[in-house]
Amino acid sequence: MDDNDYRFYTDGSVLNFKSSSVSTGLGWVQVDSDDFIVAHCSSSIRSDIPSSLRAELQSILSILEQLPNSAEILIFTDAQAIISSAPRVLSSEFSLKQLRKKNYVLWSYFRSLIFQKNLRVSFSKVAAHSDNDLNNRADFLAKDHLNSSSIYEPDISRLQDTLPMIPCFNNIQVDLDLRSLVKTRYEQIQFLNFCSLQRFARQSVSASLYSWKAIWGFFRFSLYHGASTNFKDHNFTIFRLKILFDRLPTLCL
Incomplete structure (x- = not known):
């Protein structure tokens, strides 16, 4: 294996999804040409938008940030969505239509890292439930993020020349369809105003108990x-x- 060749098994994890205690993490292992583990990582990530795809993508981003320029990397993953989306992201220029897509900030960062550092990235699909020891190890590290003191956050400051803006709401980065977010937020406000009407005062029930x-x-x-x-x-x-x-x-009567 050349000095500029790198091989990784990556995974992401979402625990307690749709609960107040939701947590997300990433895990990866680096192996040599003989599949011996030479490095590994387990880290928590922000759970503002919990998603297994986002967790997997950030696992890859945490690797790309550390690679030297002009490196060649082979990533083994069981996330078909990552493998299918990556070529489309790399072949498309930024347009306002991207703001309607989920995870456009992370995908833009993925594209930016590869072009800025002149990286050559390829993927290999790991069959689900194939009991691959190295993939299982990456999965364990991702799920073990609660025991890790490390917290990974993408350095999106590198996107200043790529994205015209990175919107935030309540100090949370918005990485989904802006139109859908504004519409949903408007409906939430209208619902809260509706619940505060005087005619509902006798109910004495918190608005959080209603399904808007x-x-x-x-x-x-x-x-x-x-x-x-x-x-x-x-x-x-x-x-x-x-x-x-x-x-x-x-x-x-």
Whole structure:
């Protein structure tokens, strides 16, 4: 193996997904041409946007940051999404359409590192459940991130010349579709305003106990498909509003 050749097994992990104690981590092992482990890493990463793909991608980024210029690297991974997406990312220039894609900041950083350092990166798919010892080791290191004192965070300051801006919300980096984020945030604010109406004061229930997604879905549901000015659909919406506000006439005996 040449001095500029590197081989890694990488993995990412998400623990306690969809819970308040969610945590994410990365793990990788470096091997020589005889598959002997020469280095390894286990680290926690931020869980603002928990995702196994993001964890795997950051595992790769943590490696690329440390490689010397003009290095050649072979990455073994069981993440087909990484293998499929990498060539498209490397062959495309930045455009505003990328801001509509998930993980566009991390993928932009991936592309930037490779071109800035003149790296040659190739991937090899590890079959899932193949009981590959080296892949299992990387998986163990990723899941063992809770016992690691290391916290990895990509150095996105290198993207200043690539991305015109890196948006943040509440000091959290926004790495997903901005249009979807703004729409969702608007709906959340409207829902909180709705729950604060005086007519709901007697409920004495925290807004956190309501499902704002379910309520928005309730309003959007339609029995009638077709023109948006359908009068039957309009009357049905009024009926639902009266149910919600308890304003339907009742028969008193």
